[in-house]
Structures are given as structure tokens and as C-alpha cells.
Amino acid sequence: GQQLNQSPQSMFIQEGEDVSMNCTSSSIFNTWLWYKQEPGEGPVLLIALYKAGELTSNGRLTAQFGITRKDSFLNISASIPSDVGIYFCAGQWGGTSYGKLTFGQGTILTVHP
Amino acid sequence: KAGVTQTPRYLIKTRGQQVTLSCSPISGHRSVSWYQQTPGQGLQFLFEYFSETQRNKGNFPGRFSGRQFSNSRSEMNVSTLELGDSALYLCASSLDGGRIDAFFGQGTRLTVV
Numbered sequence: 094g095q096q097l098n099q100s101p102q103s104m105f106i107q108e109g110e111d112v113s114m115n116c117t118s119s120s121i122f123n124t125w126l127w128y129k130q131e132p133g134e135g136p137v138l139l140i141a142l143y144k145a146g147e148l149t150s151n152g153r154l155t156a157q158f159g160i161t162r163k164d165s166f167l168n169i170s171a172s173i174p175s176d177v178g179i180y181f182c183a184g185q186w187g188g189t190s191y192g193k194l195t196f197g198q199g200t201i202l203t204v205h206p
Numbered sequence: 207k208a209g210v211t212q213t214p215r216y217l218i219k220t221r222g223q224q225v226t227l228s229c230s231p232i233s234g235h236r237s238v239s240w241y242q243q244t245p246g247q248g249l250q251f252l253f254e255y256f257s258e259t260q261r262n263k264g265n266f267p268g269r270f271s272g273r274q275f276s277n278s279r280s281e282m283n284v285s286t287l288e289l290g291d292s293a294l295y296l297c298a299s300s301l302d303g304g305r306i307d308a309f310f311g312q313g314t315r316l317t318v319v
Contacts, residue, residue, distance in 0.1 A: 126308070135210075135296050135310035136249075181249065183308075191261040192239035192254025192300065194308060199248065 096120075099182050099197030106172055107205050114180060114200045115166040122184030125158050125165040126194065131178045139180075140167070172204050208233065210299050210311035218317045224285040227314045231278050231299030238280040239308065240272060243294040252295075255280050256302065287318045 099116045106112060116125070124143055128136035140151050142158035142165060149156055155168045165182055179201050183194040211230040219225050231238050239262075240252040251264040255274035272282040278299075284291055294315050298308040 128310075133312075135212075135313045138307060138309055141307050183249075189262070191256065192237050192298070192308070193251045193262050193264070194239075194241075194249075194298075195251070196249040 097182060097184060097195055097197040099200055101200060102198065103201040103203070105203045105205065108173060110172055112169040112172055112176070112202065113166060114182075115164060116182035116184070116197045117164045118184055118195075119163070120186065121162040122195075123162070123187035124185040125156070126183045126185075127154075127156050127165070127167045128181045128183060129178045130181065130199075136181060169202075172202075174204050174206050177202055177204050210297055210309055212295075212297050212311035212314050214314060215312065216315045216317075218319060219287050221287055221289060221318055223287050224283060225287060225316060226281055226283045227295055227297075227316075229280045229282075229297030229299075229311060231280070231297075232309055235299040235301055235309075236278050237300045237302050238274060238278065239298045239300075240280070240282050241296045241298065241310075242266070243296055243313070244292075249296070252282065284316075289318050292316060292318045 096119050126141050127139045130136040140149050140156040145162050147158040153170045179199045181199045182197040213228045237256045239254040241249050243249045254262040258274045269285045274280045294313045296313045297311045300308045
């Protein structure tokens with residue numbers, strides 16, 4: 094089945110530093126999504142990408158849909174303590190893959206003030 | 207606009223019992239997907255409903271079932287609970303499940319003892 098490899102698994106950074114994480118897939122996806130999850134809550138959608146090569150920003154967050162359609166990355170600039178959480182990438186193949194997202198394992202982000 | 211609402215937030219059940227979880231999607235969204243989240247397996251797709259029809263299904267045993275009502279609200283049922291069913295169950299809603307901007311609820315934390 095489709096697998097998503099997300100890296101790094103965890104990051105410990107100082108407030109103000111930039112962060113970069115990525116996902117690679119063994120299969121092509123038509124949609125890439127990035128979510129953030131905090132303890133006890135459901136994932137919150139951060140950025141959605143629909144076209145190969147697409148670069149989209151949401152405040153301090155920037156994500157790109159890889160040209161091969163098999164990868165995506167998320168950058169967070171000037172991190173702040175409230176950025177702490179688990180970040181997930183998710184891909185959807187499309188076609189008859191209704192409602193089905195395949196998730197990466199997550200990147201645990203810790204920000205030291 | 208109200209978000210995705212899942213009830214109950216927490217449940218404790220005994221092995222062998224059955225459980226029903228509820229999800230009310232964002233107003234106007236007709237696609238509801240269900241996911242199971244565990245520390246070991248991460249986020250895994252259970253099934254998707256659109257217009258009261260199951261369009262897609264993940265690799266879970268038949269003990270896991272769902273349905274959707276005419277107002278797009280959805281329920282999932284797990285029969286003959288096993289200890290391994292302990293997880294956070296998440297519901298996601300989107301307009302049509304095709305090109306997804308999937309928004310998640312807070313989840314139902316199920317503990318099987």
C-alpha cells in the first residue's frame with residue numbers, strides 16, 4: 094500500500110529558529126495536506142496543496158508540493174513556543190480514493206523559549 | 207461556522223461490548239471520513255461516507271462499521287470490542303471527499319478494559 098515517510102521524527106529547537114520537515118512517498122499523490130495536532134485535540138489543517146510545484150504560505154508557514162508528486166515539505170520561520178505540537182503530512186491519491194488520506198508518522202516539534 | 211463535532215469525547219468500555227461514536231460535520235459538508243489514531247500505527251483510514259453511501263473503506267475488520275444520515279451526520283460502530291481497539295477515533299468532514307480540505311473533529315478517546 095501507499096507509504097509516507099516523514100522526517101525528522103522529532104526536532105528540538107530554540108525560539109526564533111526556522112524549521113523544515115518533509116514527506117516522501119513511494120506513490121504519486123494528487124493532494125498534499127499539512128496538519129498540526131496538539132495533545133488531546135484533532136489535527137488542524139494548516140496548508141493544502143493541489144498542484145505539482147505549488148508553493149503556498151500561511152503566515153510563518155510555507156509548504157511545497159514536489160514536482161514528482163511524491164514529496165512535500167513544510168517550513169516554519171521564526172518559531173515561537175506555540176508552534177509546539179505534532180506535524181503531520183497527508184496525501185490523497187485522488188480518483189476513487191474518496192475521503193482517504195494517507196498520513197506520515199508525524200514530526201514532534203519542541204520549541205525552547 | 208461551527209466545526210466538526212464528535213461525541214462523546216471519552217469512553218471506557220469492556221472487552222466484548224460494542225460502542226457507537228457520533229460525528230456532525232461542518233454545515234454544507236457532505237463527506238465524512240473516519241480515522242483511528244494509535245501510538246503504534248498512527249492515523250489510519252477506516253471508511254468514508256457521502257450521501258448516505260460508503261464510497262471507500264480501509265483495511266479494518268468487519269467489526270468496524272458506519273453509517274451516514276440524510277443530514278450528513280455519521281456514526282461509527284465497533285462491535286465485540288478488543289483491547290487493541292483502544293484509540294483516538296477521529297472524524298473528518300469535507301465538501302465532497304474528492305479534492306479534500308478535510309477538517310477534523312476533536313476525536314473520541316476510546317479505552318477498552
